[in-house]
Amino acid sequence: MGITVGYEAQDRRMAVIIEDDADIRHLLESVLTQAGFDVIATSNGHDGIQAVRAYEPIVTTLDVSMPGMDGFEVAKRLRTFSQTYLVMLTARDEEIDTLQGLEAGADDYLTKPFRPRELRARIEALLRRPRMMSAGEPAAAAAMATPAPTTTAPPAPAAAPLAPAAAPPPGTRTGAHAAPGAPDAASTVDRQAAQDTGEGWIEHNGLRLNREMRLASLDGRDLELTRTEFDLLVAVVESKRRVRTKADLALLLRGESYVTAYYVTEADKRAVEVHMGNLRKKLGDSLTTPRWLETVRGVGYRLAASDE
Known part of the structure; x- marks a missing residue:
């Protein structure tokens, strides 16, 4: 299937890479391995879908422009059976491409060339969000919302996530997400x-x-x-x-x-x-x-x- 594995153990955090460019694929392997993931790297959409089905990763990175099945179609197929956090990577900077990726099921996106520290920060931000569970998923999957500690040094302050890892779900903080806006004047x-x-x-x-x-x-x-x-x-x-x-x-x-x-x-x-x-x-x-x-x-x- 053309898959390379970063580590042998499968009890740690898993990540799947779907990327046809070998240099970018190797960079992603390095970034995700340093972030504490076991990495499964694939070079095309078909192998990527099989890897996600087999390994049930926490995070999947997905290239848009691939020969054969493109990233948009891969994302749609993944969403029929997987709730993996899906980060789409694209060299296209047109707004329509980003929107098409989000509509296909991506949780986040980055344009190439991307900064490794920003990718890590965005993935950690996704992992802090509670995961939607379907009736057929094992309860153990809920642990995805709590990332395992990593052994590498944290990113530089400019790219480090600002919210605490154990932040409560959206809506519980009174001021953290408060936006300026005129109060409603109606008495009701x-x-x-x-x-x-x-x-x-x-x-x-x-x-x-x-x-x-x-x-x-x-x-x-x-x-x-x-x-x-x-x-x-x-x-x-x-x-x-x-x-x-x-x-x-x-x-x-x-x-x-x-x-x-x-x-x-x-x-x-x-x-x-x-x-x-x-x-x-x-x-x-x-x-x-x-x-x-x-x-x-x-x-x-x-x-x-x-x-x-």
Whole structure:
């Protein structure tokens, strides 16, 4: 199958590389091995899919431009059976390529040439996010959200993640992700806000969320959401009528605080828009008369008013 293995043990953190360029593949092997992963390196989409199926990696890096099956198609196929954290690497810097990758199922992306320290920082940020679990997955997979300690020196301060590794799930911090936005002037804000229904559940207009159990349902029907979609939905619902900016939400998905040295690009903001658009489709929400996700033009998003 053309696979090389970084270490023999399979009880540690696993990572799969899908990259046709030998030099970049070797660089990725080195970066991920130093980060404490057992590395499985493949040179094409078919072998990469087989490796992900066989090794159930925590993280998969995926090249976009490969002969035969490209990265977009590989990502779609991986998402039919795997919840691996998927980082897409592309030499294309067009916005449409990035958005297409996110829509195909990527959790994050980097353009080539990339900085190894930034790749490590982004992967560690992904690992701090709780993982969505499907009914058929083994419970042991939940350990993916807690990375094992590494033996290498931490990255330089400029690229090191700013949020603590044991950060609580999005929504529990009162100020870390707070975004500037004008407060709602309506006197009925509190009545319009999502209501806590006990046992960790929050309900708003038939939508029920449980952040701790990472469950979502709408009018009694379970919602199949990705990790990113769930995190965004919880962030908006728990913020109630307070506006969450696109930059704020982009940083939240990285596990970083609002006051940070990291720069939020226009592509990062567009990625949030794509995820919110996908979320709206799954909710069946309307742009003109929203029940859950209200767009504040030029700023971001907030929870729509209550039906009551």
